[in-house]
Amino acid sequence: MEPENETETVERENIESPLVVTQRADGAYNVSLRDGFDPASFDFAAFLEQKYGAEREEIRRRSRQTPRIRTAAPEADPAIQRRAMEDALSVRSGVALDDARAEAARPFLGYSLRDFARASLEARGVSTVGMDPDALFRAALHTTTDFPQLLTGAGRRTLLASYTAAASVLKTLARQGSRVDFRTGSALRLGEIGALQKVSESGEIKHVSRSEAVESYALDTYGALFTISRKALINDDLGAFNDWATAAGQAAAQTEAALLWGLLSQSNGAGPVMGDAQRLFHADHGNLLTGAALSVEALSDARLAMRNQIGLDGKTRIAVTPRYLVVGPELETQAEKVLASIYAATTADVNPFSQKLALLVEPRITDGSWFVFADPASAPILEYSYLSSAPGPQMSEREGWEVLSREFRVVLDFGAGALDWRGAVRNPGP
Template sequence: MRLSSAEDVAPIGQRIADGTLSGVSIGYRVAGWATRREAGQRIKSATRVHLTEVTLTSNPADPNAGVRQAKEGGMPKDVQEQQDDRAALIARVRAAHNLPEEWATRMAEAEDELTDDEIRADGRETALAARATRPQVQIRTAAPSSEDPAVIRDRQVDALSARMMGTAPTDAARPFMNLGLHDLARDVLVRAGQSVATLGREEMLTRAMHTTSDFAELLTGSGNRVLANAYQQAQSPLKQLARQRTAADFRPLSTLKLGEFSGLQKVTEAGEIKSITTGEAKEAYSLETFGGIFSLSRKAIINDDLGAFARWGEMMGRAAAETETAQLLGLLLANAGAGVTMDDGKTLFHADHGNVAAAPGPLDKDGLSAARLALRSQKGLDNKTPVNVVPKFLLVSPELETAAEQLLASIAPATTDDVQPIRLTLLVEPRLTGPAWFVFGDPATAPVLEYAYLSSAQGPQLSSRDGWETLGREFRVVLDFGAGVTDHRGAYRNAGA
């Protein structure tokens, strides 16, 4: 690169001479590519580029990209400096491409004939040519064994969990579907480089569990799949009424309820804008830890009894879902059905909250109409501003399911042009009993119930270790969960009749 002799360029030349402007950033387009395979991947390398833009800068993207030699004045270098720079470049290129000593000797002898870029290009081309002529060692193995061990383990987890749950495996997991626990233990040991030719079934399983982590992770991973599947299937409809959040720790979670603004004030002639106020109230709850332990016996492992493992996983998944439901349902049924006591000292469903039927009545049109009116009439913390909660869910016990379906069907529109008086989604909670029924608004806009998980462990978590008190494998399920009531305005209760 040659600097202009114009006066406005002279300060740049002086900065280069002073060494304060020595970095270079470039723009380029690739004029040649080379392709090779390495570790099972196809890699493309640029072998020739054309510069399209060069910028001098004090902070280049590559700290090694800088002004290395000047011509025609600027930053003159003596012959020894130039030779040292060239020798350092040759050494860097040789080390980067693992080239032989003879290549470095050839480059040093041709230093007056080659530019720095040509030395770099020659190094790349020599390395590519050496790889192309290097003899390839062919290793024949089972197809999945030549892949990433983590990928193989995931496919085995898919196959093992599919067998336990009776579901269809993925295409990638299908080759492992007929493998039992001892087959999987053999595969784990072989991939770890251990000889299994003289091992019996029990010794092979014992060694796989105690000398490698892959087999233990395989059991834990497939157990987690079974646990999660059972947990999801056992979810309570109460969760549709609640808002979810996460917590960083076990300290109390405060839910701040902001009252409605008192309204915008008219701006005075002088342009003064007055402050507006809002009321505040809060509710709080904390996460709690729930857990259980079960063991997969040595006998079950040796007998390849996946049914026992699956049954334990399903039971723990349902137990976790039941624990969450009990926490949420307890908030509604506390205090003889009046709900949990809130921050204002009153129960969730209270006459002062305007969300309980004054006279218990049956589930009918009149009752639903009264519930809708009560929710629409809710006021903010200032007891003046309408909240206008829109009813969305009807929650009943199994005893009222048929009556609720008939009632909602009777008020459904005959045609799309008809106006439906009340639009409600029916939720049936099997743990509810009696004639009481509830109406809830949308938890996104009028939250009443809220539940939270620990941010690092959302849902039940399964871990395992070698059995200590019993021979086999011990599994532990832990659930960090908490639930609370955030407000009373989005719910209505009728004790029924």
């Protein structure tokens, strides 16, 4: 299919100019003289009309035609082309694309960094004829081209892909929030309203009160810098940039995991101090069990402790439902055995926890302890938040100042805190 952004032109036939027509008429007139015709009888105007009237009318008709202009094709849109080039760079970093985007990126998959720089310049109307690699990258990095944004866009996708893949299981146990600034914010929890009261014969419905609990935490900023040198660009060393973006995504995920684990591991596993002046895991909270090896019997004790939890009003049994068993690598195999579905020959051999608990393995648990958590949607223990305007790690870039390079920065605005103690139990192990 022809490009839609081209003006459709009419292919002209070999139509003679008026000068040629006149010359041919003069020639015919001279021939008539040689053949003995009477010059007075030669009708010059009639000759022109007979021979060239049709051609002249065709010229007039075509000159009146209005050229047909069609709208631009999607391929000509600079933004779409840049996205396709970003996708091509991302594919080289191992980022998966859907079929449509992979097809759009196909023409650029074989491009080197030099090719991308040249394409970015030429898209802005800059001629690259005669440019050596050094001049090419200088122009691409220091003029208003899409090349720096191309690198940043591809790097951002690589960053987010590795960040998502490296997400800690601890985020599964926590509720996600959002903060608009860096001030210490409070997470308010409202207690139960208890049972509904019977309406009297007069129709009066009484007001009820709810208990409140407040825990607080703040966001902090974490970041790292990376520089891709002019030499690396000229050498087409895209691998160094991709490796850094991948590592930065993993580092962001590890930073989040370390902060969440830091809450659970404070004070030798007792956790942070809560609003009632007790640690997260404490006998007074009914969520610190007597040390025992992981077994069906020990899991039964953990479930019972969660079922017996009392709400904020001090009297309502909220019957928390266990959802996750969390262990360290040393207990992973034992946990799989405990949770395995085994055909039971007798009722006594039935495993009551088969297919009821999901196993999560956290490599930072190294002391033999294990936890049981509820679904954070119903009984949250932890909460983490990002700055509302910048969820997750953010990448930006600028021109290198001290050396000829491009600097890339990854920033993470993140915070986490403990909300409640009722949705989890901890067993310190034998």
